[in-house]
Amino acid sequence: MTDDTAPHPRRLRVLAAMSGGVDSAVAAARAAEAGHDVTGVHLALSANPQSFRTGARGCCTLEDSRDARRAADVIGIPFYVWDLAERFRADVVEDFVAEYEAGRTPNPCLRCNEKIKFAALLDKALALGFDAVCTGHYATVVRRADGSRELHRASDLAKDQSYVLGVLDERQLAHAMFPLGDSRATKEEVRAEAQRRGLAVARKPDSHDICFIADGDTQGFLAGRLGRAEGDIVDEDGRKLGTHEGAYGFTVGQRKGLRLGRPAPDGKPRYVLDISPVDNRVTVGPADALDVSALTAVRPRWCGTPPAGAGSYTAQLRAHGAETPVTAELVDGELRVDFHRPVRGVAPGQAVVLYDGSRVVGSATIATTRRAERVES
The missing domain is CATH 2.40.30.10 (Translation factors)
Incomplete structure (x- = not known):
């Protein structure tokens, strides 16, 4: 097997997805340094980017777009902004709301990788004649002797992001490039590399929040979409312990925010055990x-x-x-x-x-x- 992040035997046309953060900028720079014909693209995922939080991870603010453009200029590659706001709204934001409404807990980053970066973006890239899409994810694509691809964890397990890429199929992996995946450099060393390359994003802070929720208040965001609906919080025997303003605001395993006012009989914390959207009921109980x-x-x-x-x-x-x-x-x-x-x-x-x-x-x-x-x- 060979590491697919190593220099390719031929020069590829690579579309580098540049979020405006340090990882995607360094990934694009490494792909260009490896001799590939690289074009940078920033995905505009909000119809009103000024409403999204400054510094959000990935593609959501005007600041991010400008940072990505400046990085592309330093690397010396062409740069474009592609509007995928409508696709993002339908496939990620609305899916997120619908899942919570149904009492489930979705992962929007995973959905974005599946539906946007390696479906909508990759399909458009291939249609335009590109060979691969490059991102700043920490994961590794391995090419087997028979030409098939496998997705592996990053060399540095502390930074590994293969979990959110587990939705990629073999066809998508054949056109994916993760230049940071085989690097054992710490995040500070990646930032130092960005500094050496003259990339202004070298010290830009990371964010792990949901990029389309402006203030980080997920429950408030869902309430604005779904409305407030008072329901009961009950114990495992169905006894009412308190009320809530919408079952969608909870997730299994949650401890904080129950606002029950009194401890359990044994004095131990209560956790959300079950969410029933049909009767708007939240069941709580002990950790075990x-x-x-x-x-x-x-x-x-x-x-x-x-x-x-x-x-x-x-x-x-x-x-x-x-x-x-x-x-x-x-x-x-x-x-x-x-x-x-x-x-x-x-x-x-x-x-x-x-x-x-x-x-x-x-x-x-x-x-x-x-x-x-x-x-x-």
């Missing part, structure tokens, strides 16, 4: 009630050939979560996952990403979970 032994996931996407039969893998359930050993099997188009030991706080709507060593096998959206048996104290 969050333990899950298995899940079913839908809409699987495979980074290569789908697995055949049951197999042993590791699974990651959050963008910055730890791996856990599992047995997984594809049954009638659904992914069935059994955890070797219970995991806590798994929310429908999240993605489960399977790994075979460092290789990303694929991703699916969690639909249902099975609670682990609780040991009576």
Whole structure:
């Protein structure tokens, strides 16, 4: 196998997605330095970019657009702004709202990679004659001897972003370039590289917030879209403990913001165990009630050939979560996952990403979970 981020035997036409941050700028610079014919593009994802928070990660502010243009000028590559605001609204923002309304917890960054950066953007790039799309993600594409591609974790596991790329199929991987993925440099060293290259974004702060929520208030954003609707907060026996202003404002495993006013009888914290959008009810209970032994996931996407039969893998359930050993099997188009030991706080709507060593096998959206048996104290 060969590392697909290494210099290619031929000069490629590369479209570098430049968010206005340091990672995408350095990635574009490395691709140009490797001898490729690079063009920078900034994705305008808001119909009103001034309404989005300054410094938001990725493509949402006028400041970001200007920073990306300045970086392209320093690198010496052509630069364009492409308007994908309508596609972003439909495929990411509206999906985000609909998922919360249905009592699920979506990952908008994962959806953006699937629908925008490696669907809408890649399709347009290929139609214009580009060979690859380059981004600043920390992940690695490996080209096998037979020409097929695999997605692997970044060399530096502390910066690895393969979880949010687990939705990419083999065709998309064949046209993906991640120049930072094989780098063991720390973030400060990447910033130092940007400084050496004369890129003004070298000291621009990172943001991990949702880019389309202006003030970072997710619950307020959803309330503005869905309206406030008072409902009950109940315990596992159905006893009313308090009220809320919309079940969509909660996620499984949440502890803060319940505003119940009095502790549980045992004095321990309560957590959100279940969200029922049908009757606008939120069920809370003790931490051990969050333990899950298995899940079913839908809409699987495979980074290569789908697995055949049951197999042993590791699974990651959050963008910055730890791996856990599992047995997984594809049954009638659904992914069935059994955890070797219970995991806590798994929310429908999240993605489960399977790994075979460092290789990303694929991703699916969690639909249902099975609670682990609780040991009576």
